[in-house]
Amino acid sequence: MRARVPVFAAALWWGSLTAVGFLVVPLLFNVLPTPAMAGQTAARLFSGQTWLSIACGVLVMMASRPRDGEARMGWAGGVLVYVFAGVLLALLVEFAVAPRIVARENLALWHGLGSAMYLAQWLCAGVALWKLTSLRSSGPS
Numbered sequence: 362m363r364a365r366v367p368v369f370a371a372a373l374w375w376g377s378l379t380a381v382g383f384l385v386v387p388l389l390f391n392v393l394p395t396p397a398m399a400g401q402t403a404a405r406l407f408s409g410q411t412w413l414s415i416a417c418g419v420l421v422m423m424a425s426r427p428r429d430g431e432a433r434m435g436w437a438g439g440v441l442v443y444v445f446a447g448v449l450l451a452l453l454v455e456f457a458v459a460p461r462i463v464a465r466e467n468l469a470l471w472h473g474l475g476s477a478m479y480l481a482q483w484l485c486a487g488v489a490l491w492k493l494t495s496l497r498s499s500g501p502s
Contacts, residue, residue: 363424366420366424367420367421367424367425367440367493368490368493368494370417370418370420370421370424371417371421371444371486371489371490371493372490373413373417374413374414374417374418374421374447374486374489374490375483375486375487375489375490377410377413377414377417378410378414378479378482378483378486379483381406381407381410382407382410382479382480382483385406386399386403386406386407389402389403389406390403404459404462404463407454407455407459407479408455408459410451411451411452411454411455414447414448414451414482414486415448415451415452417486418444418445418447418448418451419448421440421441421444421489421493422441422444422445425440425441439488439492440489440492440493443485443486443488443489443492444485444486444489446481446485447482447485447486447489450478450479450481450482450485451482453478454475454478454479454482458471458474458475458478459475462475
């Protein structure tokens with residue numbers, strides 16, 4: 362069961378990024394009466410998504426270390442590199458980019474940068490999920 366935890370966490374991470382960033386937030390801007398309301402709601406959703414991303418990333422990293430202390434999914438396999446990069450991107454968006462977007466400080470620049478970083482995080486989570494499922498199907502069960 363413990364071997365399935367990283368796959369489940371990576372799937373939750375990638376799926377939630379997909380749902381929030383590519384479905385829910387665009388829908389907010391179509392459904393809510395004003396862009397300001399949609400923006401405020403989107404900011405809260407993205408903040409919640411950040412904490413879910415961090416939790417899933419940490420869970421993948423923790424589950425990569427078995428009880429005997431030897432890593433099952435090493436840095437060489439690339440899984441942890443993508444997980445670490447994705448968590449770092451989530452933290453940067455939350456604490457460096459999002460406050461500037463909310464303050465409407467050079468909005469086009471920061472919104473573009475935040476969107477690019479979100480997409481990069483989505484790609485990192487997707488690659489980590491892909492590699493975890495590849496390791497799982499080719500490795501011992």
